[in-house]
Amino acid sequence: MCGIVGYIGKREAYPIVIKGLKRLEYRGYDSAGVALLNGDMRIYKTKGKVANLEELVGKSDVSAHIGMGHTRWATHGEPNDANAHPHLSDSGDLSIIHNGIIENYATLKEGLLQRGHKFSSDTDTEVLAHLIEDVMQNAKLSLADAVRASLKQVVGAYAIVILSKNHPEHVIAARKGSPLVVGIGSDRGEYFFASDATPIVEYTKKVVYLKDGEIAIVENQEMIIKSIDNVVQVPYVQELELNLEQLEKGGYEHFMLKEIYEQPKSIFDSYRGRFDAPTGTFHMRSLEEHADKLKDIKRLILIGCGTSWHAGLVAEYLFEDFARLPVEVEYASEFRYRNPVLYSDDLVVAISQSGETADTLAAMDLSKRKSATVFGVCNVVGSSIPRLSDAGAYTHAGPEIGVASTKAFTAQVTVLTLLALGIAKLRGTMSIQAISEVMKELEQIPAKIEKALKLNDEIVELSKLYKDSRNFLYLGRGYNFPVALEGALKLKEISYIHAEGYPAAEMKHGPIALIDAEMPVVVIATNSEHYEKVVSNIQEVKARKGRVIAVVSEGNKTLNSLVDHVIEVPETIEALSPLINTIPLQLLSYHIAVMRGCNVDQPRNLAKSVTVE
Numbered sequence: 078m079c080g081i082v083g084y085i086g087k088r089e090a091y092p093i094v095i096k097g098l099k100r101l102e103y104r105g106y107d108s109a110g111v112a113l114l115n116g117d118m119r120i121y122k123t124k125g126k127v128a129n130l131e132e133l134v135g136k137s138d139v140s141a142h143i144g145m146g147h148t149r150w151a152t153h154g155e156p157n158d159a160n161a162h163p164h165l166s167d168s169g170d171l172s173i174i175h176n177g178i179i180e181n182y183a184t185l186k187e188g189l190l191q192r193g194h195k196f197s198s199d200t201d202t203e204v205l206a207h208l209i210e211d212v213m214q215n216a217k218l219s220l221a222d223a224v225r226a227s228l229k230q231v232v233g234a235y236a237i238v239i240l241s242k243n244h245p246e247h248v249i250a251a252r253k254g255s256p257l258v259v260g261i262g263s264d265r266g267e268y269f270f271a272s273d274a275t276p277i278v279e280y281t282k283k284v285v286y287l288k289d290g291e292i293a294i295v296e297n298q299e300m301i302i303k304s305i306d307n308v309v310q311v312p313y314v315q316e317l318e319l320n321l322e323q324l325e326k327g328g329y330e331h332f333m334l335k336e337i338y339e340q341p342k343s344i345f346d347s348y349r350g351r352f353d354a355p356t357g358t359f360h361m362r363s364l365e366e367h368a369d370k371l372k373d374i375k376r377l378i379l380i381g382c383g384t385s386w387h388a389g390l391v392a393e394y395l396f397e398d399f400a401r402l403p404v405e406v407e408y409a410s411e412f413r414y415r416n417p418v419l420y421s422d423d424l425v426v427a428i429s430q431s432g433e434t435a436d437t438l439a440a441m442d443l444s445k446r447k448s449a450t451v452f453g454v455c456n457v458v459g460s461s462i463p464r465l466s467d468a469g470a471y472t473h474a475g476p477e478i479g480v481a482s483t484k485a486f487t488a489q490v491t492v493l494t495l496l497a498l499g500i501a502k503l504r505g506t507m508s509i510q511a512i513s514e515v516m517k518e519l520e521q522i523p524a525k526i527e528k529a530l531k532l533n534d535e536i537v538e539l540s541k542l543y544k545d546s547r548n549f550l551y552l553g554r555g556y557n558f559p560v561a562l563e564g565a566l567k568l569k570e571i572s573y574i575h576a577e578g579y580p581a582a583e584m585k586h587g588p589i590a591l592i593d594a595e596m597p598v599v600v601i602a603t604n605s606e607h608y609e610k611v612v613s614n615i616q617e618v619k620a621r622k623g624r625v626i627a628v629v630s631e632g633n634k635t636l637n638s639l640v641d642h643v644i645e646v647p648e649t650i651e652a653l654s655p656l657i658n659t660i661p662l663q664l665l666s667y668h669i670a671v672m673r674g675c676n677v678d679q680p681r682n683l684a685k686s687v688t689v690e
């Protein structure tokens with residue numbers, strides 16, 4: 078939530094900042110702004126997207142070698158020009174951009190108001206700018222010390238960058254709870270600051286991910302990193318694995334479509350080198366290093382939000398079937414505020430694309446405090462979730478930029494399949510031969526997805542018929558119940574059509590009342606042990622004149638006369654069927670949303686990385 082980017086060095090700051098903001102726009106697009114420091118502090122900010130900001134800036138003089146920008150997902154205060162970042166201190170000396178929430182801002186603001194401060198926005202961020210200046214003036218502290226002292230008073234989460242007109246050789250950045258990465262440029266004194274590495278990658282591959290409670294101070298061309306208690310830290314400089322190509326649309330109209338089409342490769346990348354199918358052996362460091370612990374776990378708790386929670390639901394079936402373990406799947410946002418009963422032989426699996434979801438992080442923290450072992454399944458390398466995990470495996474799906482998750486979901490399901498098989502092997506709940514069979518079938522999945530993607534033209538035609546529907550119902554059973562939930566989520570996220578996913582058998586306990594000739598019902602009816610039961614559910618829908626779109630296994634013609642449309646997908650074993658059955662549902666949502674004129678990559682009100690609770 079909210080993207081921040083900053084630059085100090087010899088290059089022109091504005092183009093770097095604007096380009097960076099475009100890359101970070103997936104984090105929020107309610108408003109955008111820049112601050113440029115070149116003798117004076119010039120601020121341009123506006124409601125709306127980065128494109129609106131560029132329009133506002135127009136032909137103004139933007140030359141500066143120090144600058145920063147912000148793209149906002151509104152928390153405090155409506156998304157208008159005044160609430161857009163950067164915000165200024167009372168005197169106008171300091172400007173600040175911020176991602177996160179200052180929870181005690183009202184109390185801090187009260188004190189500042191009493192001391193005569195005047196505010197021009199409703200945001201928590203402006204309070205921080207005033208507070209730092211107040212501390213600097215009253216306690217006669219240097220800028221860096223005033224930032225530290227002020228942050229000590231703050232309750233909440235932040236990633237901030239601060240510029241000062243009176244200290245033009247300084248840039249100060251700090252993080253707690255919200256991500257911040259510093260890029261080290263090739264010239265002495267050149268530094269980049271950003272919420273993630275995507276705005277930095279084309280300038281340098283050398284980065285430092287700030288840790289919680291750290292402050293980066295650039296002063297007279299040198300950077301030092303200190304803890305909030307003023308102890309100098311030794312930065313860990315990492316080499317970025319990202320490349321620019323991964324951040325471009327590569328000829329596709331939208332990132333979402335590109336990411337849907339990348340799935341044969343992203344799934345392959347998520348398992349590549351991690352097992353040997355003929356012998357049923359694993360090459361996963363996390364499994365090897367933690368074998369003793371994983372062998373003895375008594376229960377699994379899977380936590381996540383949104384699509385990642387759906388991946389957890391698929392994994393529930395996998396872990397029960399393969400590893401014969403009791404499994405619970407929890408929304409991280411609920412779990413963190415309950416008083417869950419956890420034991421040291423519980424394994425908590427935290428699933429996340431971004432690795433920054435605030436609720437998932439808090440749920441992990443709670444689990445660790447209650448002595449459970451936490452295993453992270455995450456896509457973004459170097460993000461907070463892997464760093465908080467006791468063990469983990471990256472999904473290696475590559476950067477996912479479309480706000481609606483597609484390839485990250487299938488990569489999560491793939492990695493969770495490996496984890497379930499790995500734990501099954503350690504616990505002896507599956508024979509080597511059975512493990513080897515699943516692995517062999519997994520190796521067929523990329524080619525089968527390639528084939529499923531050929532359904533695209535057919536799905537375009539189908540989308541034309543249903544694009545004006547007001548509601549959709551998605552039904553599935555067993556492994557494909559979470560697929561129904563994910564299909565419905567995709568459609569509502571990007572097309573704004575109301576959609577619900579349901580276990581097929583539960584339909585008769587409520588949603589059946591909604592069914593009439595206007596209601597499209599997508600039913601996942603691929604071959605499985607529940608197939609006949611799903612067909613009965615289809616009959617129930619048809620008896621009420623609902624319009625059924627059935628996803629069936631290739632070659633199954635038996636439903637042609639019963640349903641309105643049939644989508645034939647390549648067949649696989651039931652445990653891996655979510656990987657394939659998800660594909661046509663992603664395409665259906667995508668095309669319907671495009672036909673409705675929606676912004677599929679940046680749907681309204683949503684953000685890709687949810688760093689507030």
Ligand code: G6P
Pocket residue numbers: 382383384385428429430431432433434437480481482683684685686687
């Ligand atoms: C947001 C995104 C979803 C994502 C969810 C969880 O809502 O829009 O696509 O599934 O957060 O995010 P995570 O990064 O933890 O998977």
